[in-house]
Amino acid sequence: MTAQALERPAVRRRGGDLADRLGPLGLAAVAVVALITLAALCAPLITSHDPAIGSVIERYQGPSAEHLLGTDQSGRDLLARLLYGARTSLLGAAVVVLLAGAGGALLALVAAWFGRTVDALVGRVLDLLFAFPNLLLAILAVAVFGTGLGQVTVALAIAYVPYTARVLRSVALRERRLGYVQAAELQGLSGLVVSVRHILPNIAPQILTGAAINFGYAMIDLAALSFLGLGVQPPTADWGLMVSQGKDSLLQGHAQQSVFAGVCIVVAVAAFSVIGERLGGRKAGGRA
């Protein structure tokens, strides 16, 4: 009994050496994400073109000193549209991940704290949500609330809750049974205080890992919805919308718009996925 108590690896490796965990590929992914974010934030400094205004005379131009990446069917500067488009694409995905993470953590903590009936109830509700494909849920929301980035973002966030909640629930349940949580309970702390003060910090790494992985998926889903014309509405710049609008030009032999926007989506999603998997890779069951 004594020996067991002493030898149990009570100190879990947390945080550790972040760079070490990410590895060279992970670090490169972080650099890519940082670059995209920086470009989105500094868009007005990088280009002087307005992403929404173009001159039809200048349509379908190739790369030039004036338009580094050329122009689209309305003569708008593609670089400007990609830069400003990054804002909508990143922001939308960030909001989805944030809401889904918060909702998932909340459900997980509630399920873990009360256990039994509440846990079972939460589990069934999640199963119900799982039954709906993400995009279908978002399309349903659009049908009810109309098109727009806000609507699809919230709808997508709800669709993502089961993924985060399911992983976090199992982690929270494990923590719930540990001595420190019981000790805190025996100090007379309420369930709310124990959950927020003690359990939440201990499941934070899994919340972050899940968020990083989901970020990529959320970007793809949002782009798909924009492509379908349900999300971001023109003339706002958005990568998914750009792929969609570029598909007519594609037939006329002007591939650059769809290709550039598509490449941006692929690179960003890949970078987020790599970060997420590197962060979660060494945790048992840490996949979202």
Place this chain on the structure above:
Amino acid sequence: MNVLELDDVRLDLPSKHGDRTLLRGVSLSLAPGEALGLVGESGSGKSMTLRTVLRTEPAGARVTGRVLLDGRDVRTLGAADLRRVRADAIAMISQNPRAALNPVLRVARFLVEGLCDARGESREAATRRARDLLAQVGIADVDRCMASYPHQLSGGMLQRVVIAAAVASAPRLLLADEPTTALDVTTQSEVMAILDGQRREHGMAMLFVTHDLELASAVCDRIAVLYAGEIVEIATPAQLHAAPRHPYTRLLLDSRPNIAARVPALPVIPGRPIAAYEVEGGCAFAARCPWAAPRCEREEPALVHDAGRTTRCLRAGELADELAGAPADDAAGVSGAPAETGRDGETEARA
């Protein structure tokens, strides 16, 4: 009024194979400021007794009997009252301090937030108190300790932090479940001394669960010996050592290793410790008792209070002289019978 009074506490745990009885009617009382040791083999129900006081028994367990804390039945408290009792009146110190502390919180946050959350103190007052408490439990470098994470501190240091947190609320009752088992021997005595000092200083009653009869004798006013989910004897350490009244106590005392005498094999209690649910009529200890008479198998002994002694043995009166004094190797022939050493070696190592 007694701080704690357990009145015929029974605990049954339903399982696939029918109910399993873990406690068969435990009754004991603790006066204010008194320390009572709960001693017994693994599975005798020591920790389970503590858990009925805290209401942390396993899910689904059925508990009957009364657990009175300052005259109020803990078993019938509502959630809010139970929380208040846990915050103000009872403190628990568990076996493994490493498990009892949140690994991602620094000691300062753990102590200060505990004080703020459970007792509504202001941050400044709580920080000052936390530092005082750490100094009181013998931590030399309070600053370094406050700024440390649990994994940066030794087990002894951590148990001091836990003790500091436990006495912080000046509870009426301290529950200690083998608080030094996970520590090495030298740290053990230090931590025990601190715990004992704090207990006396704050006038807390203590229910002290341990395998270690010597340790219990050193710090407790009275010792209750548990066997198979019931108390078989309660006595002061002096009485217990000089003249145990229950055969099981006698054998426990005999099976302790002795520094002074070298023996080829430690005496062990023959047979294996039985669980509470295995008892079927008669005395629970009868099967292993060298003094068992035929009627011990049939009649169930009651806990008898007589002249300041409390014993659960049908033959207590007749055996009094035989059990007293003499070490058992010449009394009842329980010295290390080679045939019975094997697995039973565990018995005395743990008791």
